Amino acid sequence: MQANILNSNVLVLNKLWQPIEICSVRRAFCLLYLRHAQVVLKEGGSFYTFGFEEWRDFSQNSTVNTDIIKTITYKIRIPRIILLLFYDRFPPREVKFTRRNIYIRDQNTCQYCGKKFDSKDLNLDHVIPLSRGGKDTWENVVCSCVPCNLHKSNKTLTEAKMHLIRKPKKPSWRSFVKEGLIKIKEESWKDFLDIAYWNVELKQD
Ligand SMILES: [Zn+2]
Numbered sequence: 001m002q003a004n005i006l007n008s009n010v011l012v013l014n015k016l017w018q019p020i021e022i023c024s025v026r027r028a029f030c031l032l033y034l035r036h037a038q039v040v041l042k043e044g045g046s047f048y049t050f051g052f053e054e055w056r057d058f059s060q061n062s063t064v065n066t067d068i069i070k071t072i073t074y075k076i077r078i079p080r081i082i083l084l085l086f087y088d089r090f091p092p093r094e095v096k097f098t099r100r101n102i103y104i105r106d107q108n109t110c111q112y113c114g115k116k117f118d119s120k121d122l123n124l125d126h127v128i129p130l131s132r133g134g135k136d137t138w139e140n141v142v143c144s145c146v147p148c149n150l151h152k153s154n155k156t157l158t159e160a161k162m163h164l165i166r167k168p169k170k171p172s173w174r175s176f177v178k179e180g181l182i183k184i185k186e187e188s189w190k191d192f193l194d195i196a197y198w199n200v201e202l203k204q205d
Helices: 002-006 025-033 052-060 099-105 146-152 173-184 187-199
Strands: 009-013 019-024 037-043 046-050 068-070 075-077 081-084 122-126 141-145
Touching: 002 025, 009 025, 009 187, 019 025, 025 037, 025 052, 025 081, 046 052, 052 075, 099 122, 099 141, 099 173, 122 146, 141 146
Parallel strands: 009 081
Antiparallel strands: 009 019, 037 046, 037 081, 068 075, 122 141
């Protein structure tokens, strides 16, 4: 349970309060602890920021029962938005090609059988196997459960008589963040994503 919470999504803002990426709760705590970031919390229409110690103290009186992590000595509420204190670059608007981001794109769903799994029960599969000239790209790498992965092995889709539930492609930054938004139903993200939506430079995905 706690491991799942630690892997859930946190919106990251640069020091100009622009959304730049989604990270895990685990990484967010790391950044907070190192004083590279602060928690952003919206209450009563205003935004407040907290350093790690302030956030820990604030969490003790929290009446929220969900989103709490208990350590041996204290409890701490998990952040949903963090603000980087030193990074002021403009949003990259590019979703990085990482294992975590492929899992988010595919919503932890095996792209062959269509079933949802825990991250630990999923693998990455090359649609065209590497040994057959397939590449490490958004279009060629998908989430796969272990049985589907074993069945497909080193075969192409035709050879394995399998098909993909949807065509894999590189996610646009906005659709990507929106999926995270839907998943955690975090109202407070909306403020930042709306700003990002209206200010983003238009280009073809
Ligand atoms: Zn499967």
